[in-house]
Amino acid sequence: MRPFEYSDETISEKELLIALPSMLIASGVLSLPKLLAMYTVAADGWIPLFVSGITNLIMAACVARFTMQFAGQPFYSYASKLVTRPVAWFFTMAFCGLFVAIAALEVREIADISKSYLFHRTPVEVIALSFLLVVVYAVCGSRAGILRLNLLFLPIILFIFILLLSLDIKFIEMKNLLPMFQTDMKDYMRAMPAGIGSYSWFGIIWFYIALIKKPKKLGRKVAKVMCIPIVVYLLFYVACIGVFGNMVTANMIYPVVELAKEAELPGGIFERFESVFFVVWLMAIFNTTAMAFDIAVYALNSLFRKVDKHKFVFTLAPVIFLIAFIPQNTESVRSYDSVLNYFALSFSLFLLLLFVTVQKTKGVKGNG
Amino acid sequence: MHSNIMKNVQHVTERKQLPENPKQLLHTIFLEIISATDVKIAKTIDDLFNDLLYGNTIFLLDGVDMVLNINTAGWEGRQIEEPITEGVIRGPREGFVENLLTNMMLVRRHIRDPNLRFDKHSIGKRSKKYMIVSYVEGIVHPELLQEIKRRLQTIDMDDAPDTGYIEEWLQDSFLSPFPQITNTERPDKVSSALLQGKVAILLDGTPFVLIAPATFGNALQSPEDYYERFVIATFIRLLRYLAAFIAIFMPALYIALLSYQPGMLPTNLTISIAAAREGVPFPPFVEAIMMVITMELLREAGARLPKTIGQTIGIVGGLVIGDAAVSAGIVSPVMVVIIALNAVASFAIPEYSLGISFRIILLGFMIAAGLLGIYGIILAYIMVNIHIVNLKSVGVPYSAPFGPFFKGDWNDLVMRAPLQTINRRPVYMQTKDDKSGNKGE
Numbered sequence: 001m002r003p004f005e006y007s008d009e010t011i012s013e014k015e016l017l018i019a020l021p022s023m024l025i026a027s028g029v030l031s032l033p034k035l036l037a038m039y040t041v042a043a044d045g046w047i048p049l050f051v052s053g054i055t056n057l058i059m060a061a062c063v064a065r066f067t068m069q070f071a072g073q074p075f076y077s078y079a080s081k082l083v084t085r086p087v088a089w090f091f092t093m094a095f096c097g098l099f100v101a102i103a104a105l106e107v108r109e110i111a112d113i114s115k116s117y118l119f120h121r122t123p124v125e126v127i128a129l130s131f132l133l134v135v136v137y138a139v140c141g142s143r144a145g146i147l148r149l150n151l152l153f154l155p156i157i158l159f160i161f162i163l164l165l166s167l168d169i170k171f172i173e174m175k176n177l178l179p180m181f182q183t184d185m186k187d188y189m190r191a192m193p194a195g196i197g198s199y200s201w202f203g204i205i206w207f208y209i210a211l212i213k214k215p216k217k218l219g220r221k222v223a224k225v226m227c228i229p230i231v232v233y234l235l236f237y238v239a240c241i242g243v244f245g246n247m248v249t250a251n252m253i254y255p256v257v258e259l260a261k262e263a264e265l266p267g268g269i270f271e272r273f274e275s276v277f278f279v280v281w282l283m284a285i286f287n288t289t290a291m292a293f294d295i296a297v298y299a300l301n302s303l304f305r306k307v308d309k310h311k312f313v314f315t316l317a318p319v320i321f322l323i324a325f326i327p328q329n330t331e332s333v334r335s336y337d338s339v340l341n342y343f344a345l346s347f348s349l350f351l352l353l354l355f356v357t358v359q360k361t362k363g364v365k366g367n368g
Numbered sequence: 369m370h371s372n373i374m375k376n377v378q379h380v381t382e383r384k385q386l387p388e389n390p391k392q393l394l395h396t397i398f399l400e401i402i403s404a405t406d407v408k409i410a411k412t413i414d415d416l417f418n419d420l421l422y423g424n425t426i427f428l429l430d431g432v433d434m435v436l437n438i439n440t441a442g443w444e445g446r447q448i449e450e451p452i453t454e455g456v457i458r459g460p461r462e463g464f465v466e467n468l469l470t471n472m473m474l475v476r477r478h479i480r481d482p483n484l485r486f487d488k489h490s491i492g493k494r495s496k497k498y499m500i501v502s503y504v505e506g507i508v509h510p511e512l513l514q515e516i517k518r519r520l521q522t523i524d525m526d527d528a529p530d531t532g533y534i535e536e537w538l539q540d541s542f543l544s545p546f547p548q549i550t551n552t553e554r555p556d557k558v559s560s561a562l563l564q565g566k567v568a569i570l571l572d573g574t575p576f577v578l579i580a581p582a583t584f585g586n587a588l589q590s591p592e593d594y595y596e597r598f599v600i601a602t603f604i605r606l607l608r609y610l611a612a613f614i615a616i617f618m619p620a621l622y623i624a625l626l627s628y629q630p631g632m633l634p635t636n637l638t639i640s641i642a643a644a645r646e647g648v649p650f651p652p653f654v655e656a657i658m659m660v661i662t663m664e665l666l667r668e669a670g671a672r673l674p675k676t677i678g679q680t681i682g683i684v685g686g687l688v689i690g691d692a693a694v695s696a697g698i699v700s701p702v703m704v705v706i707i708a709l710n711a712v713a714s715f716a717i718p719e720y721s722l723g724i725s726f727r728i729i730l731l732g733f734m735i736a737a738g739l740l741g742i743y744g745i746i747l748a749y750i751m752v753n754i755h756i757v758n759l760k761s762v763g764v765p766y767s768a769p770f771g772p773f774f775k776g777d778w779n780d781l782v783m784r785a786p787l788q789t790i791n792r793r794p795v796y797m798q799t800k801d802d803k804s805g806n807k808g809e
Contacts, residue, residue, distance in 0.1 A: 012772070014773055015772075015773075018773075114743055118628075118629065118741065118742065118743050119628070119741070119743070122740070127740075127743065130740060130743075130744070130747060131747065134747050134750055134751055134754075137751060137754055138750075138754045141754055141757070141758040142757075142758050144772075145754065145757040145758040146757075148757040148765070148767060148771035148772060149750075149753055149754065149757050149771075151770065151771055151772075151773050152753055152757065152767065152770055152771060153753070269634075270632050270633070270634075271631060271632055271633055271634045271635065272629075272631050272632045275629055275631075275632050275742060276632070279742055279743065279745075279746045280746075282743070282746050282747075282750075283746070283750060286750055
């Protein structure tokens, strides 16, 4: 007989594993093909995308493997065991800042895309605010609840992804994809940031590991689920180039949404499929935002244990809203995005290296 | 009472030699003379009060500090009839009645397991009604049972005329529109729930029995799903999920598509809707709200009226909604189609209490659509989902087995696999004995 564990605030491995692709599939992918197409020839962008995907996959698996030994402990507590308390405090704050920034970015992207595809008169602020309020509602609820939402939404998101691809497959022209391997090394390197960017938010593992009781072989499992976003990104990219060609893709703002515009539902129930697609994609973006916000709150909460969670939620929400509207135009949103991604990746890498070295030298033991 | 106690006592005292000692006399009477079933010896007045008021006979003998408490309670009751709220085409037609003993018998007839338990509790400070907590020992999770009993003990009120009173005391979130505890009139539903490791609560004086915990998936299942073959049952279940979708979204989509995103519909359809709306003085939101409220009024009036007059409501309603309102130019014919479809869909939800909550949620969705169009609908949908994943029914997540994902339970969720393959009790119930020959029955 098993106790009723699952109804508490702990989660099973499954929920963490679903959380990863849910976190990574967000608004970034909608503009991703454009960024890659800007620097590469034909469909060559898949190489940087794939390489950075694999890099991030390995990184995520390493982080999972490392944190696994501290399962059940909050980031702050195991970090203070490894490096000292003040340093751990600083790292936690940095994570909090990072995830607040990610949430803000998503809120901004939602507002921008909705403005260009759904509403024309409604002010962006109203769109962003209503979205943020729903996120606040989610974060005020239980943490396990947010992770369960992923389970409810991810299948719908993957379904619309497959539907979109199958509707668009007849528009793909092979000549758009060829010739291959024509891009030179320098341009590959220039396209790399766009590739890396979209994957680097796997940092949620650092925190959500605290909710799991006894993970087993987490590294391998994480590596498996990291394949989902890689496949989604690659297929979206190839479909965009195949349908529009390299030049056109490079000049669109959100090529994936445009891809949905091309699609036609058989039976003609909906004329404009892109609205349907975007509305469903909104769930994906919501999941990412909610998790990012939740981790920011979680980080603060692990530092100040006595303060009520809701207080953090209501202080951070206006901050997120304000940060979201700092970038003036799409260009600056994009550079904000890439700075964030670089930081997310390098911070995780740095922490991993630091922690592993410290553990080796000091011999700190995990849960065993 | 007369034939079993009085006659016997009179008869015997006339003939037989009886012991002189009053204590022995009482024992003789207890063991040999009274032929009623369920006779107990009581010593204090507290033991007696409740039973005397329930209709028992108390036998007192001079000189003894004990009395006999004889169960002679009996009263007129309704016959066992077909349940009104949950009809099935194929399956048992018996429904619970107001008599607690009959109800226990009905459950017992389905489960002849010695481990089936009926724990008697008394409820209501003044009414002192009997309430039975029923479960199958060895299947039910002890913590779940403990939690339900703990909550039952907190109940503090004068009287509980229906299990609805108990439901409100037991439920986890009182703000939620969703029914967190199932109520049913069907003994077969109760017995199958008991075998799944759930707990049933029977109350004297009402045919409605509570089943806890409840999940969202349960609310879209009907006992009939197991009586029909699995292909048909699966098809009907899918149809119900579609019905739930229509019941919640249809009018909201109408508002959103007409006022915000007319481009999303095929051009011809947009034109014909616009042509049909020619002359309608209200924006789609006002039009839809008016119609939904009219529909609710008709529903409510239909439920309250006596059956013979009830049909008039149907005719009047059909005329008012269907024809007159359209020809008067207040609403468009498309709106009528949508509202009718929506009403039919909400009637297709097997559980009445979920049907009502869908009606409330529908209004929320319509307001969201009126404010932000299709974007508002999806935000409202996300909010409902957030609410559901945070909701618990007696400690069990309401969204299980969708939310906390249990692969083993998917053979009996959206689809209903062949009964041979459903050989485990629901995983989300964490039952003590998880193998069942047959989960469905």
